[in-house]
Amino acid sequence: MRWQRTSTVGELPADPLGEAVAGAVADVLAGATVELRYSPEAALLEPASGPGTAAAGGVGPAGWQVSLIVRLHDRLANLVDAHDPMSLAELLGLLPAAGIRAMAQFRHDGASVPVGPALRRALRDMVAAEVLDDFLVARIGRPVRRGLVAETVEFLIELSGARVESHDLTHGVVVADVLRDVPRLSFAYPADVRAAKRAPLLFDGQRSVLLVDPEGRARTELQHHRFERVMEATGRVPVPGDWQDTDALVADATGAVGGLGFFLRADRSIWTFVDGQPLLVRRGEHWTAFPMELTAAIAKMIGGGSVASLVARAAFTISSQPQGAILAIVDDPGRLDGIVSAKDRYDLRNEIDVAGMRPETRLHHLIDAQQLDEETLVRLAGLDGATVVDGDGCLLAYGAIVTSTDSQHEGARTAAAATLSETAQVVLKVSVDGDITVFRAGRAVTTVLGRPSTE
Numbered sequence: 001m002r003w004q005r006t007s008t009v010g011e012l013p014a015d016p017l018g019e020a021v022a023g024a025v026a027d028v029l030a031g032a033t034v035e036l037r038y039s040p041e042a043a044l045l046e047p048a049s050g051p052g053t054a055a056a057g058g059v060g061p062a063g064w065q066v067s068l069i070v071r072l073h074d075r076l077a078n079l080v081d082a083h084d085p086m087s088l089a090e091l092l093g094l095l096p097a098a099g100i101r102a103m104a105q106f107r108h109d110g111a112s113v114p115v116g117p118a119l120r121r122a123l124r125d126m127v128a129a130e131v132l133d134d135f136l137v138a139r140i141g142r143p144v145r146r147g148l149v150a151e152t153v154e155f156l157i158e159l160s161g162a163r164v165e166s167h168d169l170t171h172g173v174v175v176a177d178v179l180r181d182v183p184r185l186s187f188a189y190p191a192d193v194r195a196a197k198r199a200p201l202l203f204d205g206q207r208s209v210l211l212v213d214p215e216g217r218a219r220t221e222l223q224h225h226r227f228e229r230v231m232e233a234t235g236r237v238p239v240p241g242d243w244q245d246t247d248a249l250v251a252d253a254t255g256a257v258g259g260l261g262f263f264l265r266a267d268r269s270i271w272t273f274v275d276g277q278p279l280l281v282r283r284g285e286h287w288t289a290f291p292m293e294l295t296a297a298i299a300k301m302i303g304g305g306s307v308a309s310l311v312a313r314a315a316f317t318i319s320s321q322p323q324g325a326i327l328a329i330v331d332d333p334g335r336l337d338g339i340v341s342a343k344d345r346y347d348l349r350n351e352i353d354v355a356g357m358r359p360e361t362r363l364h365h366l367i368d369a370q371q372l373d374e375e376t377l378v379r380l381a382g383l384d385g386a387t388v389v390d391g392d393g394c395l396l397a398y399g400a401i402v403t404s405t406d407s408q409h410e411g412a413r414t415a416a417a418a419t420l421s422e423t424a425q426v427v428l429k430v431s432v433d434g435d436i437t438v439f440r441a442g443r444a445v446t447t448v449l450g451r452p453s454t455e
Contacts, residue, residue: 172205
């Protein structure tokens with residue numbers, strides 16, 4: 001079970017509200033367990049401690065106080081780096097207090113609040129908004145207009161179910177404290193933008209991002225070629241990014257001007273960014289933390305490069321779908337000889353005699369993967385078999401069958417991933433349940449993600 005309830009006195013109070021919040025927090029950090037610990041109001045709650053553990057306390061049901069404790073599984077706790085400015089450690093430290101604040105907004109004289117599906121969804125969005133608000137305040141160093149983050153999330157959820165002029169909407173916005181002048185007019189976000197139906201089309205998050213100040217005033221648009229002008233006015237040093245896909249503008253904007261970025265994708269998911277990197281993602285009414293430590297871990301294993309981010313993002317996207325995949329990174333294509341059949345090698349498509357080509361090899365000439373992006377990688381990885389890239393992000397193989405002698409003892413996909421990892425620098429296996437397992441040197445190193453519940 002991803003969350004549990006305990007008590008210092010043996011008796012457990014009824015607390016459907018707390019249970020709903022615990023489920024929301026467990027969704028965000030799939031590699032963690034959440035505990036609600038209750039104590040009578042007159043007693044003291046002992047603080048929780050230990051590696052990979054964070055806790056916060058507050059008012060519980062009538063006559064009780066409650067602590068919300070989040071503990072990372074051992075396989076994740078060793079990835080926590082407290083010195084990383086945007087890390088799993090920071091998210092872990094903020095989540096319990098965010099959950100307690102979300103509960104407090106619905107506690108009324110300690111009464112037990114019925115929790116139906118609508119309130120459960122609202123609590124998930126509220127916990128995410130509280131966490132995002134904390135990240136934003138930490139980045140800009142001063143308070144933000146109360147409700148700005150929550151209202152932005154609500155607006156993006158509205159847009160995710162709408163169309164304008166027959167377009168599937170995308171929308172990008174960055175909340176940052178970089179403009180010091182007083183605006184000529186006050187244009188409130190999202191209230192005034194909501195009334196301007198074409199606004200999402202103008203600020204689509206791919207060609208233009210809307211810049212909003214901490215008071216919630218829409219100020220100007222940001223485009224890649226205008227980042228430098230804004231940075232010159234603020235003296236800010238940009239954080240280098242490695243995004244190359246539809247999210248790139250919002251991600252790069254947070255690296256350039258700081259703050260917190262939101263991007264509504266055409267697939268109706270909502271991605272948030274800080275410091276040029278993804279933070280929380282809303283998919284199917286659930287919020288999940290992007291496995292930020294996964295990118296860092298892969299980068300260390302392969303010696304750096306943008307391919308680490310590309311593969312991690314693709315694995316994360318696939319994890320939300322009811323399908324599995326194997327993604328591998330190799331340092332030398334030659335190491336695939338004898339491991340992956342030539343017919344599955346995209347990089348060898350021009351070296352095979354035309355007369356002897358199999359139908360699968362002919363297909364390679366119809367695939368445009370010269371500049372591999374996340375969308376293409378996800379599409380190819382959805383085929384049975386392994387998808388392999390090199391350290392520069394060039395496609396080497398897809399739909400590749402990896403033979404393993406261990407397949408009789410464990411799942412075929414697991415056995416193939418383990419075998420391939422003896423040759424590759426790193427292999428990610430995405431299960432149909434949404435877990436992402438990292439393999440290296442023939443063994444599983446860690447599992448970093450599980451799909452949230454569907455309730």
